[in-house]
Amino acid sequence: MQLRPYQNDQLHLLRQGIAAKQYVQMLMSPTGSGKTEVAKAIIAGSQAKGRRAWFVVDSVSLLDQALSRFHQSGLYAGAIQADHPCTDYGKPIQICTVQSLRPRLQHLLAAQPPDLVLIDEAHILYKTHLELIDWCRANRVPVIGLSATPFRRGLGTIFDRLVSCITTAELTEQGYLVPTQCWAPFVPSLKGVGTKANGDWIEDELAEVMGDAQLVGDVVSHWKALGENRKTLVFACNVKHSKRLAEAFFAAGVMAAHIDGYMPPHEVDEILRLYKAGRIKVLVSVAMLIKGFDDPEIACLVLARPTQSLMLHYQMLGRGLRPSPETGKTDCLIIDHAGNLLLNGRPTDTLPDQLDTGEGEPADRRQQAKQDHEQKTKACPHCGFVFSGLQCPKCAHEILLPDGVAVAPGKLAKLDDRRQVLxxxxxxxxxxxxxxxxxxxxxxxxxxxxxxxxxxxxxxxxxxxxxxxxxxxxxxxxxxxxxxxxxxxxxxxxxxxx
Structure with missing residues (x-):
């Protein structure tokens, strides 16, 4: 497999780390830079030496995606995920979901231990990840975490070393990612500039400008003025808000759809198929498409949910940066109604280049202690039956989710022209x-x-x-x-x- 120059540099640096007995390393590489290609090259080298390798992901969709890409390159892997049709523990390459690995971990470590472990989306670690890393460290088995956003608190106490040798700005300059047009809330005065660190001055002023509103400006009208005819992802505040936005686009004559974790998987798969086929122009969700969703034809992102988390912010931005020359895509339009670009930065801004050790100011401005609740189980308030979804399967009681999203009238300014903002x-x-x-x-x-x-x-x-x-x-x-x-x-x- 042919690697890009910076990918060869990443391989070289990782090998240097292992040679220096830094067995647990984090590879930081932007969304769209080809982390899976690097992982395949590492695993191919391991297979050539007759060694066993594990590639650990955190969802079934990522497992199926990785299996497909590995098999296309001639790397035939087994799957560790319930009763997956590719289950074959005898293969030297295993692709595992961390959820299915948990009950099998100790048995597999005793019977068929790995010689190499790669962890996808390694900024999110579960107890099973930590147990596996501890075993690998004790047995001198190399671990490589892969992440575009390794900013979570305390990662520097888990990983020995951060490898980072390419940025989004450099990938854009080299043509591997597309440039962006950024639009954000118009702020006539930022009088607090310089009074606080870490961007909080912008947050304070935005709060003053926005009042109690979480968003500025109408989402649909701004999209029609700026991004119409572009394939678009919209990130909403919650499920009800997501549904309402999809309905508003549809009412304006735009083929739009909403997806969430409460929907049956076959419905989600069909909507994604129609979206990738171009039958649906605008796709709205809360968090389902923030990681692991790759569609190079996406040319517009609408940020309709506020966040102070660098991880969440840059994961969202990464969805639209892949090039698609065959469709004529030359850039990605980012329409930000929540002030995230002002608070957290644009795609090409400089990011933290050290892992957080748990001391001092966190690398990520707001740690996401709570995971997205779309998949959580709950007790029915009517009959007490525990289930996941929006309608109780026992008594048919419907769970009504609050919207709670306020919108202030206002206009967005092109962020490239700071004269309009300051x-x-x-x-x-x-x-x-x-x-x-x-x-x-x-x-x-x-x-x-x-x-x-x-x-x-x-x-x-x-x-x-x-x-x-x-x-x-x-x-x-x-x-x-x-x-x-x-x-x-x-x-x-x-x-x-x-």
Whole structure:
């Protein structure tokens, strides 16, 4: 199998880690970068040496997807998942759901132990994962976690090392991912800039602008104005909100559908088939399509659910970044009604490059202690029967889910044009931050002038260009932007001598 240059670099770095006896490693690689291809190459190498490898996933759909891709490459694997038709413990490659691995783990470790373990979506770890990792560490069996968003609290206490050698910005520059157009709530003034770290200043101001509303602007009308005719995924706040959005699109003459975890699997499969075939233009859900759903033709994402979680945010954004040249897709439109782009960043922004050790500020702004509740069982309030779904199978009582989603009137602004988002006072504060950075690094003050132009696509006010102007400490957002700016300038200088 032919790997891309950065994928070969990832393999090399992982092998270096194993050679250094760092047996439990995390590979951080953006959505759409080909983590499964790297996993296949690692497992093929293991198979060639006559060793057993496990590839652990956390859902049946991901298991079937992995089986298909492995078999297409000539890697014939067995499945550990209930009574799956591919069950064959004798095969040297096993693809397992963590749920089915749990009751079988100790028996398999004793009877047919692995020589290599790969964990997909390794930012989400269950007790079985941890037991398996502990066994592997004790027996010097390499473990490689795969994740685009390894920001969960405490992962640095589980994994010995983070391998990260490619970013979404670099993949976009190299043509492996498509660029984005980003639209976010219009905020006329961000007077709190620089007063707090980790982006909280934006959250405070958005709360003031939005009032009690969770969302700004009408979802359907903005989509019709900006993204009509694009294949679209919409992320909603809850099941009832998702259904309501799908109905609103349908009422506006757009073929739309909703899916959730309460629906029978065959209905979900049929809706996904129609969506992939282009019969459905807009697909709405809460969390079902946030991970493991790959459709390169998706050219528009609508964020109609607020989140402060970097993991959730970047998993959502990753759904639309894959290229699809055969359909003429040249970019992905992101329509954000919840302020997530302002709070958490755009797809190409710099992300944490270290695993969280549980000390200090968490890498992920809000830890998702609660998993999505779509699949949870509950007791019927009418008869007490325990079930999962929206209608009790014993007494037919229907569970009514609250909507609870408020929407404020407002407009979205194109995020690329920061001049529409920032007021005059904030602009001067940005210049003062850049000026402070230049002074601290011993750079000429002209550096701040040109950096400001690059950031806001306009020159700073002449009145600000005075040696008496006081500088300001960097915010987390500006520090992140400067890091990327310096990298781009260095690459430009190396390539063009400018």
């Amino acid at each position: 007021g005059p006072t904030c602009k001067q504060d940005i210049y003062r931050e850049l000026l402070g950075y230049a002074r601290a690094k011993g750079k000429k003050e002209g550096w701040a002038y040109y950096a400001y132009q690059a950031f806001l696509k306009e020159p700073p006010d002449r009145a600000w260009r005075s040696s008496s102007l006081q500088s300001k400490p960097l915010t987390a957002e500006m520090s992140s932007w400067i890091k990327g700016y310096n990298i781009r300038r260095a690459k430009s200088h190396a390539k063009y001598g400018t």
